[in-house]
Amino acid sequence: MIPAFYRDAVYEAGVGPSIGRYPAWTPELALEIMDRHDIAVAMLSEAQPGVQFLSGEAALALARRCNDYKAELVARIPQRFGAFGLIPMVGIDGAIAECRHCLETLRFEGVCLFASYGEHFLGDAAFDPLMAFLDERAAVVFVHPTKHATSQSLALPWPAFMFEYVIDTTRAAMNLVFSGRLARYPRIRWILAHGGGTLPYVAWRLSVAPIIDSRLPQMSRADIMGAFAAFWYDNALACGAETFGTLSRVAAADHIVFGGDWPFCNERVLAEEVAAFAAPGFLSEQQMLAISRTNALALFPARA
Numbered sequence: 001m002i003p004a005f006y007r008d009a010v011y012e013a014g015v016g017p018s019i020g021r022y023p024a025w026t027p028e029l030a031l032e033i034m035d036r037h038d039i040a041v042a043m044l045s046e047a048q049p050g051v052q053f054l055s056g057e058a059a060l061a062l063a064r065r066c067n068d069y070k071a072e073l074v075a076r077i078p079q080r081f082g083a084f085g086l087i088p089m090v091g092i093d094g095a096i097a098e099c100r101h102c103l104e105t106l107r108f109e110g111v112c113l114f115a116s117y118g119e120h121f122l123g124d125a126a127f128d129p130l131m132a133f134l135d136e137r138a139a140v141v142f143v144h145p146t147k148h149a150t151s152q153s154l155a156l157p158w159p160a161f162m163f164e165y166v167i168d169t170t171r172a173a174m175n176l177v178f179s180g181r182l183a184r185y186p187r188i189r190w191i192l193a194h195g196g197g198t199l200p201y202v203a204w205r206l207s208v209a210p211i212i213d214s215r216l217p218q219m220s221r222a223d224i225m226g227a228f229a230a231f232w233y234d235n236a237l238a239c240g241a242e243t244f245g246t247l248s249r250v251a252a253a254d255h256i257v258f259g260g261d262w263p264f265c266n267e268r269v270l271a272e273e274v275a276a277f278a279a280p281g282f283l284s285e286q287q288m289l290a291i292s293r294t295n296a297l298a299l300f301p302a303r304a
Contacts (some may be wrong), residue, residue, distance in 0.1 A: 001059070033262055041082060042109075121171050121172045143172060145169045147165070169197030169199070190298065194261075231249060234256075253287075254294075
């Protein structure tokens with residue numbers, strides 16, 4: 001979601017999305033788009049840059065305003081909207097407090113975390129207190145990429161959404177697995193955006209990495225592939241046969257859910273996603289039903 005107060009705060013700080021300017025978004029427009037493409041329920045979240053362009057109390061206040069706005073919208077139209085909480089990672093105590101507010105007071109379906117914050121990726125020891133909190137509550141955590149500092153210094157003219165975002169997600173997923181945090185906090189249900197970035201494609205390479213380098217945690221190939229299968233994956237911008245050829249061999253069949261990425265993906269792209277997903281001969285009717293509905297109901301059973 002991109003409410004006007006959030007958009008204005010981002011612009012006032014001199015930052016913005018990878019595509020330059022924010023696309024139009026209102027709840028009414030969202031419902032129109034959903035109706036045109038047979039989407040029953042949308043889980044709302046904020047994309048990059050979250051509130052990380054602010055510091056201290058300002059970041060905490062904007063995150064709270066966004067979350068309370070989402071709660072009001074869900075209360076007004078509960079049949080069509082759910083929500084992931086926006087978590088301000090300006091300090092672990094503040095992040096945990098906002099998680100508590102989102103999960104226990106607002107009763108959101110989960111929270112959204114970015115793949116990286118500053119130089120640190122999910123799986124870093126600095127985030128352990130937050131991970132412990134989320135694990136205790138068996139929380140759903142939607143992982144969305146951001147533009148890492150290393151991406152900003154590249155001598156490439158192309159916007160970050162084209163490639164840098166998927167690398168950010170891949171780095172975070174790899175770090176969660178090889179740092180041992182995925183196993184340490186097994187009750188967290190992680191949803192990786194955009195088909196897991198490039199993780200499915202490089203899965204085999206990563207599975208043999210400990211054989212190549214003894215400095216790595218000596219996990220077996222089966223353990224590594226099992227860890228990758230423990231993630232959930234949304235297929236936003238990863239709908240076609242080209243991507244699904246690898247995703248379907250790494251992800252568990254019941255751990256893939258439909259994602260649209262609207263409004264950053266405009267309606268023309270959303271239409272392409274739906275067409276690719278529903279292309280004749282691509283997926284069986286059972287697979288389509290699982291990805292578009294029944295898999296999600298396992299994560300959000302109250303939506304049944």
